[in-house]
Amino acid sequence: MRRNTHAARAAPCSRARVLVLFCVVASFFGLVTLKLFSLQVKQHQRLLERADRQHRRIIPLAARRGTILDRHGRELAVSLEAASAFAQPVAVKDPGKAARELSPILHLPPSEILKKLKDKKSFVWLKRRIDPDQARAVERLRLKGIHLIPESKRYYPKQGLAAHALGFVGMDDRGLEGLEYHYDALLGGGPRWAVSYQDALGRPIFKEGEANPGYNLKLTIDEFIQYIAERELERAVEKAKALGGTAIVMDPMTGEILALASFPTFDPNRYQASPAAARRNRATVDVYEPGSTFKVIMAAAALEEGRVTLQDRFYGEQGAIQVGRVTIRDHEPYGWLTFGQVLAYSSNVGAIKVGTKLGKSLSYSYISSFGFGSPTGIDLPGESPGLIRRPKSWSQVSLGALSIGQEIAVTPIQLATAMAGVANGGVLVRPFLMKEVIAPDGKVLKVTKPLRIRRVLSEATSRTLTDLLKMVVTEGTGKLAALEGYEVSGKTGTAQKLDQATGHYSRGKLIASFVGFVPAGAPKLLILVMIDEPKGEAWGGTVAAPTFREIALGTLKYLKIPPSPGDKVHVALKAEHAVSRLD
Amino acid sequence: MSQIASGSEVLGRLEAVLVRKQQHRWIDLPSLGVGLLVLLGGLFYVWQHVQAVQLGYEIEQLKQERAAFVERERELTLEIARLKSPKRVEEIARDRLGFITPAPDQIVIVPQRP
Numbered sequence A: 001m002r003r004n005t006h007a008a009r010a011a012p013c014s015r016a017r018v019l020v021l022f023c024v025v026a027s028f029f030g031l032v033t034l035k036l037f038s039l040q041v042k043q044h045q046r047l048l049e050r051a052d053r054q055h056r057r058i059i060p061l062a063a064r065r066g067t068i069l070d071r072h073g074r075e076l077a078v079s080l081e082a083a084s085a086f087a088q089p090v091a092v093k094d095p096g097k098a099a100r101e102l103s104p105i106l107h108l109p110p111s112e113i114l115k116k117l118k119d120k121k122s123f124v125w126l127k128r129r130i131d132p133d134q135a136r137a138v139e140r141l142r143l144k145g146i147h148l149i150p151e152s153k154r155y156y157p158k159q160g161l162a163a164h165a166l167g168f169v170g171m172d173d174r175g176l177e178g179l180e181y182h183y184d185a186l187l188g189g190g191p192r193w194a195v196s197y198q199d200a201l202g203r204p205i206f207k208e209g210e211a212n213p214g215y216n217l218k219l220t221i222d223e224f225i226q227y228i229a230e231r232e233l234e235r236a237v238e239k240a241k242a243l244g245g246t247a248i249v250m251d252p253m254t255g256e257i258l259a260l261a262s263f264p265t266f267d268p269n270r271y272q273a274s275p276a277a278a279r280r281n282r283a284t285v286d287v288y289e290p291g292s293t294f295k296v297i298m299a300a301a302a303l304e305e306g307r308v309t310l311q312d313r314f315y316g317e318q319g320a321i322q323v324g325r326v327t328i329r330d331h332e333p334y335g336w337l338t339f340g341q342v343l344a345y346s347s348n349v350g351a352i353k354v355g356t357k358l359g360k361s362l363s364y365s366y367i368s369s370f371g372f373g374s375p376t377g378i379d380l381p382g383e384s385p386g387l388i389r390r391p392k393s394w395s396q397v398s399l400g401a402l403s404i405g406q407e408i409a410v411t412p413i414q415l416a417t418a419m420a421g422v423a424n425g426g427v428l429v430r431p432f433l434m435k436e437v438i439a440p441d442g443k444v445l446k447v448t449k450p451l452r453i454r455r456v457l458s459e460a461t462s463r464t465l466t467d468l469l470k471m472v473v474t475e476g477t478g479k480l481a482a483l484e485g486y487e488v489s490g491k492t493g494t495a496q497k498l499d500q501a502t503g504h505y506s507r508g509k510l511i512a513s514f515v516g517f518v519p520a521g522a523p524k525l526l527i528l529v530m531i532d533e534p535k536g537e538a539w540g541g542t543v544a545a546p547t548f549r550e551i552a553l554g555t556l557k558y559l560k561i562p563p564s565p566g567d568k569v570h571v572a573l574k575a576e577h578a579v580s581r582l583d
Numbered sequence B: 001m002s003q004i005a006s007g008s009e010v011l012g013r014l015e016a017v018l019v020r021k022q023q024h025r026w027i028d029l030p031s032l033g034v035g036l037l038v039l040l041g042g043l044f045y046v047w048q049h050v051q052a053v054q055l056g057y058e059i060e061q062l063k064q065e066r067a068a069f070v071e072r073e074r075e076l077t078l079e080i081a082r083l084k085s086p087k088r089v090e091e092i093a094r095d096r097l098g099f100i101t102p103a104p105d106q107i108v109i110v111p112q113r114p
Helices: A002-042 A044-055 A095-106 A110-117 A132-141 A178-182 A184-188 A223-239 A268-273 A291-304 A339-344 A348-358 A360-369 A398-403 A412-423 A459-474 A540-558 A565-582 B002-083 B086-096
Strands: A056-060 A075-087 A124-130 A146-155 A193-198 A204-208 A216-219 A244-250 A257-263 A313-315 A320-323 A326-329 A336-338 A427-429 A434-438 A444-447 A452-455 A489-498 A505-518 A525-532
Touching (some): A002 A044, A044 A056, A075 A095, A075 B002, A124 A132, A124 A146, A223 A244, A223 A257, A244 A412, A244 A540, A291 A339, A291 A348, A291 A412, A291 A459, A291 A489, A291 A505, A313 A339, A313 A348, A320 A348, A320 A398, A326 A348, A336 A339, A339 A348, A339 A459, A348 A360, A412 A459, A412 A525, A505 A540
Antiparallel strands (some): A193 A204, A313 A336, A320 A326, A427 A452
C-alpha cells in the first residue's frame, strides 16, 4: 500500500521528466532532420559533386611504349617508368622555401625553380624523367603543390646500334625519327588517364582503368648482322678518311632488311648531343649519282629486250667517246670488248654503246620499272624518291650519261632494291623493316608478308646477268669483293660528285660503291656499300668492294651458310697449287 | 486464516507475475530477435563495407608491388640486353679472352651423316 502511495506521488513528477526528455530528444532529432534535409535535399547536388571531387581523382598514367626487338627477339628499344616532377604554382605556399628544398634534389638552381613556381600557369614541369631516388626524395618533402607523375623513358640498350633505322623519341615519348616515328601509333599505347578512388587521407582505394601498353615490334634487322655492317662501314670510312657512308644488307628474295647502317652515327639515348647530319639516314634520304653500279640496270634492260647478246662485241674506242659536246673517258683505254667484259671492266664507252642500242624510251621505261624515281615504300619516314627526268627533257648527252649512271639521282635503298630484282630471278620486291606486330601479352597480331611489286626481268635474263656479274668479281673491277668458297656477283661504281659551286663534276669528290649478292647461284644476301668522298685510292673496287667482302664473310659465317662444294674444290685446288709451288 | 489467506494471496501474486512474465516473454522475444537481426544486418553491412575498403587498400598495395616487380624485371632485361651488346661481347672476347676470327682455311665444314 505504501508503495502504491509512493508511486502515485511520483507519477506526475516522472511524466514531467519524460515530457522534458521527449522534448529535448524531439528537438534534437528535429534539428538533425532539418540538417539532413538541408544536406540531402537542398545541397544534394553541390555536395555530391564536392564529394565526388574529393574521392575521385584523375591520375595520369604512363602508357608504356612498346619494345622494339630484332628478328630474334633481342631488345633494341625498351621503355622504363620514370617519374616527372611538376608544380601547381597557385597551390605552393612558400615558393622560396620549396625552391631551396627542391634544388639539391633536382640538381637545378633555386632561382630556376623559383621562377617556375612564381609562374602564373596552373601547371609547370619542374624536371621530367628523374631518377627513382630523386622521386622518393621529392615525395618525402611533402610540399603542397609539388607532385610527381609517372612517365615512360625510352632506352636503347645497344646504344648506337641500328640508330638510323630505330630513330628516337622526344620528351613527350612520341617518335620523332625512324621506326619510332613511322610506327608511333602502334608503339605509343594509351589511354593515358585513369580514375582513382581515394579515402579522406588521399590513400587510393580503387583504380578504374589501366594504361594500355603499346604493341611490340619485331624487326627484320638482325642485331649481329647490323653490328658487322656498322663495324665494317666505320672501318672503311675511317680508313678512306671519307665523309660518311652507308651499308645495306638485305634478303633479296623477300626484301627483308637485315642491316641498315649509316655513318656517321649517333646514340639515340642522347640524340640531342649529335649533329643533325649524323642523325640523317643516308640509306633512304640521301640521293647520289650511282655511276657504274647503274650499268647493271641498263645491261639488264638491253638483255631483256634482246638489244644485245652475249656474243656482241663493243669497240672501246681506246678509252674515249664523244657524246654530244662532251667527251666521256674510260679509266683505261680498251679495244674490242664482249658485252660481259664491258660490265666486268666497267667500260664507259661500251656502256654508252649499249645504252644507245637500247634507246631513250626503253631506257626510261626500264629505269622506272626498276623503281627509280619513286620511293621503294620502305617503312621509314622521309624516304626520297630520287630524281629521273622524263625523256622529253633529256639533252643529247642524257642517254649516254644515264648509261654510265649520271643524270640520275638514286637513294642507296633504291639501288639495293633494284639489284635484289636482278638477284632473285627478276622480281622487284618492297624492302621492309617491320616483321611482326606483337601484342603486350605476346600474341602475334600481324606478320608482314613479302610484297612482290612487279616482274622486271625474266628468270633467264636474271641468270645471264648474274653470270656476267660474277665476272666483275672474278676478273673485273670487283676482285677485292671475292670470297673464297662463295661465288659473288656484283658491280663496282665510282661516281664523280657534282660540285655545287661550279656546277661541274668534281675530280676529287667521289662516291665509291659496290653492290652485289652472295652466293651468286642461290642468293641469301644482297649487300650495298657506299662511301662518300673517300680520299686517296678512291675507287669503288678498292674502297667499297673490300667492305662488301668483310660484311659478307662475317654474315655468311654467322648465318652458317657453307661454301658451295664447287668452290671448295676451287679452294682446295688453289691450296694444292700453292703447296706444289712451295715444293 | 490470515496466514492461509496471505499465503494464497502470495501464490496469486506469484501466478500473476509468472503470467505477466510469460506474457512479456511472448511479446519481447520476437522484437528482440528482430532487433538483433537488424543490428546484425547493420553490423554486417558496415563490416562488409569496411572489408571492401580494406581489401581495396590491399589490392592497390599488391598492384603497386606487382608493378614494382614488373618494372624491376624490365630493368634487369634492359641490363641483360646492354651486357649482350655485340660490340661489348666482341671487345671482351678479343681483348680480354684473346679470341680471334678464324681464317677461311681454319674452318672445316663437316658434312652431315646420311
